[in-house]
Amino acid sequence: MIDCTSAVRRLWNFIELDLPEAERDEMDKHLAFCRRCCGEVEFAEELRVLLKDSAGPELPPDAAVRLGEFIDSIEGE
Amino acid sequence: MDTMQDQTITAFGVIAREQLPWLYSLARRLAGDRAEDVVQDCLLRAFKGFPQLRDPQAAPAWFRQILINCANDHHRKRLRAPDEQPLDETSDQTLFRRIVDEDPLPYSDSVHLDFLHSFTDDHVWAVLDRLDPKYRVPLVLVHMEGISTADVSRMLGIPLNTVLSWLHRGRRLFETEMWNYAEEHDLVCQEQGVTS
Numbered sequence: 479m480i481d482c483t484s485a486v487r488r489l490w491n492f493i494e495l496d497l498p499e500a501e502r503d504e505m506d507k508h509l510a511f512c513r514r515c516c517g518e519v520e521f522a523e524e525l526r527v528l529l530k531d532s533a534g535p536e537l538p539p540d541a542a543v544r545l546g547e548f549i550d551s552i553e554g555e
Numbered sequence: 556m557d558t559m560q561d562q563t564i565t566a567f568g569v570i571a572r573e574q575l576p577w578l579y580s581l582a583r584r585l586a587g588d589r590a591e592d593v594v595q596d597c598l599l600r601a602f603k604g605f606p607q608l609r610d611p612q613a614a615p616a617w618f619r620q621i622l623i624n625c626a627n628d629h630h631r632k633r634l635r636a637p638d639e640q641p642l643d644e645t646s647d648q649t650l651f652r653r654i655v656d657e658d659p660l661p662y663s664d665s666v667h668l669d670f671l672h673s674f675t676d677d678h679v680w681a682v683l684d685r686l687d688p689k690y691r692v693p694l695v696l697v698h699m700e701g702i703s704t705a706d707v708s709r710m711l712g713i714p715l716n717t718v719l720s721w722l723h724r725g726r727r728l729f730e731t732e733m734w735n736y737a738e739e740h741d742l743v744c745q746e747q748g749v750t751s
Binding site for chain 2: 530
């Protein structure tokens, strides 16, 4: 039976379905009785969504002008 | 009549300008304040290699690979440096448990979700900026860009096990820095409407 430290180490591979079957079974058994690690799994899933849904920084107008001019300059070479 | 070379240059300009917003966005997350330099390097390399791009539909993936290479060149020294951001691998202390232990939102019924939701996109980028590039880059490529770890390994020219190790450390360090950032910027107090 794995302990919480091992479960936490496997957490992200578990939620990304990227664990070998035997290790996944061990996680399932641990989660069946460990409420705290169930909370860890839910939290990691929410954090994953936060990262995935985080919109990238927008191109600032002044940088857009400079980069546009840079394209002009390399086209003109 | 335009020569073939003129047409190629015009096509490059059109395609490159279309890519600029997302190229900058990715560069900002990979390289922080050096984003504009990275995009310029990318544009220059893309211009030189443009005749090799046969299918304009493949332009986004082609530009992305070039941008990642350019960001890596900016980080090359850091990627080869030994680990400097300490992480206790034997500890099972996580952000989830820290929130349980310290209960930063005592009136919340969903303290973990509320903690995460106090982070705007700006805050997320600021936390990313705190990570060493070797941890930030895999985190961005895998968890924000949705690229598989195997492809990240190929793109970075780094063994898969190393990518997995950096990704693991990167997630742990990101959690640690989220907590530090929340404390330093009174995110928790602002959520509760308490002045610091």
